[in-house]
Amino acid sequence: SYELTQPPSVSVSPGQTASIPCSGDRLGDKYVCWYQQKPGQSPVLVIYQDSQRPSGIPERFSGSNSGSTATLTISGTQAMDEADYYCQAWDSSTYVFGTGTKVTVL
Amino acid sequence: EVQLVESGGGLVKPGGSLRLSCAASGFTFSDYSMNWVRQAPGKGLGLEWVSSISSTSSYIYYADSMTGRFTISRDNAKNSLYLQINSLRAEDTAVYYCVREGLQNYFDYWGQGTLVTVSS
Numbered sequence: 001s002y003e004l005t006q007p008p009s010v011s012v013s014p015g016q017t018a019s020i021p022c023s024g025d026r027l028g029d030k031y032v033c034w035y036q037q038k039p040g041q042s043p044v045l046v047i048y049q050d051s052q053r054p055s056g057i058p059e060r061f062s063g064s065n066s067g068s069t070a071t072l073t074i075s076g077t078q079a080m081d082e083a084d085y086y087c088q089a090w091d092s093s094t095y096v097f098g099t100g101t102k103v104t105v106l
Numbered sequence: 107e108v109q110l111v112e113s114g115g116g117l118v119k120p121g122g123s124l125r126l127s128c129a130a131s132g133f134t135f136s137d138y139s140m141n142w143v144r145q146a147p148g149k150g151l152g153l154e155w156v157s158s159i160s161s162t163s164s165y166i167y168y169a170d171s172m173t174g175r176f177t178i179s180r181d182n183a184k185n186s187l188y189l190q191i192n193s194l195r196a197e198d199t200a201v202y203y204c205v206r207e208g209l210q211n212y213f214d215y216w217g218q219g220t221l222v223t224v225s226s
Contacts, residue, residue: 001170031210031211031212033211033212033213035153035213037153042203042216042217042218042219043153043203043213043216044216045208045212045213045214048208048210048212048214049210049212054214086152086153088153088212088213089211090211093167094155094167094169094170095141095155095158095169095211096155097143097152097153097154097155099152100152100153
């Protein structure tokens with residue numbers, strides 16, 4: 001079965017850039033989306049179709065996807081961005097989520 | 107405003123069954139594919155996709171590990187999505203989310219979730 005791998009944690013200082021990788025076999029051939037989940041809340045879509053931002057998502061969130069790695073980038077990270085982040089793709093009639101990355105804003 | 111409200115969770119003994127429901131409002135339910143996603147309680151246990159159903163129920167998909175005990179269905183006249191789970195196991199303990207699927211394989215709206223606890 002298809003797998004998406006993320007680092008368990010990423011730390012970033014306020015105002016700096018956080019990059020969260022998501023790797024999978026030939027991931028660049030698929031559309032990737034990203035979700036943010038804060039404690040006790042439901043996930044929220046922050047990036048779809050590799051790099052598109054839904055309405056209401058701040059411009060500091062951006063995405064890219066090439067080769068075997070998709071990346072979520074948070075520029076000018078704020079304390080409110082501290083959360084778990086999950087990548088997701090569609091493969092062989094199934095949805096697959098990444099293992100998740102906890103972003104800590106120090 | 108899009109709203110997805112799950113119900114039907116609770117404490118169930120191993121081997122039991124449960125039917126989860128999701129009431130949708132704020133959009134034309136019959137135009138969208140819908141999904142169930144679950145998340146085991148506790149820190150860092152991740153999201154797990156369960157099942158997907160197309161707008162007219164023509165296409166139904168399950169995660170490999172969910173085939174056989176899980177049945178997804180919908181009633182467009184009632185704007186409702188359902189998930190029947192049989193032969194419940196301890197490892198099915200999770201928050202189950204009702205999720206709307208966007209136009210190109212992404213989940214744009216999530217419900218608040220309903221907790222299913224399987225324990226004797």
